Amino acid sequence: MALSDADVQKQIKHMMAFIEQEANEKAEEIDAKAEEEFNIEKGRLVQTQRVKIMEFYEKKEKQIEQHKKIQMSNLLNQSRLKVLKARDDMIVDLLNEARQRLGDISQDPARYSALLEGLILQGFYQLLEPKVTVRCRQQDVEMVQAAIDKDIIVYKDTVKSNIVVRIDQNRFLASDICGGVEVYNDNGKIKVANTLESRLDLMAQQMMPEVRKSLFGPNPNRKFLD
Structure with missing residues (x-):
């Protein structure tokens, strides 16, 4: 359908x-x-x-x-x-x-004179030369000569050897040097610097660790004390 x-x-x-x-x-x-x-x-x-x-x-x-x-x-x-x-x-x-x-x-004659004797004699011992030349300030010539005369006697008695010493009258230490001497061998090639300034510098180098310790205390970074 x-x-x-x-x-x-x-x-x-x-x-x-x-x-x-x-x-x-x-x-x-x-x-x-x-x-x-x-x-x-x-x-x-x-x-x-x-x-x-x-x-x-x-x-x-x-x-x-x-x-x-x-x-x-x-x-x-x-x-x-x-x-x-x-x-x-x-x-x-x-x-x-x-x-x-x-x-x-240098303003104290007695103290300065004794100091010069020690500085000059030390120069003699360091050089151990038969002839030496001492250079000083022009105003110290007389005092240095007196110290040399004493030191020659001590040197000869200790070293058992003669020494001839002269003061350089042609060249003096600079006027701004506080004092002391320079001691030379005969030909001037070897020098012992014993001016007050040079001695101070030497002492400063040697004592610098102690000075720093006194001022600033021990160094905490330092491991060895020898």
Whole structure:
């Protein structure tokens, strides 16, 4: 029996409703899958970016920490250098004050005369030459000659050898020298510098560790005391 037009239209509508329902379900399935894939990809991208951001800031933090350490090290070194500079300046001032006081020694004739005798005799012993020349300040010639006369006797008695000594009358020590003498061998190639300034410099070198310890205390970085 043939279907009427109404039945055909009804079946067509039924088929269209079924197709539309299938299409909607398929679309919903596609949307759900797309949403799921979107969320997965979004999560992956967010996690990737989070890791990158964390790595970036960790790197920045390490750089900042390293920079702080370098700055602290530089500041510490600068501070140490300033302390060392201040200490060196204090030592220089101390030595300058000592040099200024050297002139007082020659102002005391008895003390200066005894000092000259010791300085000249030491020059004799260091050279051990039969002929020596003594150079002094022009104003000290008389006092130096008196010291030489005494020292010759002591030298001959100790060394059991003669010595001829002359004072250089052509070249005197500079006027700014505080005192003392220079003793030369006969040809002038060997010199014993026994001016007050040279003796002070020698004593300063020898006693510098003790001076620094007295002024600034023991050196904490020094491991050996010998």
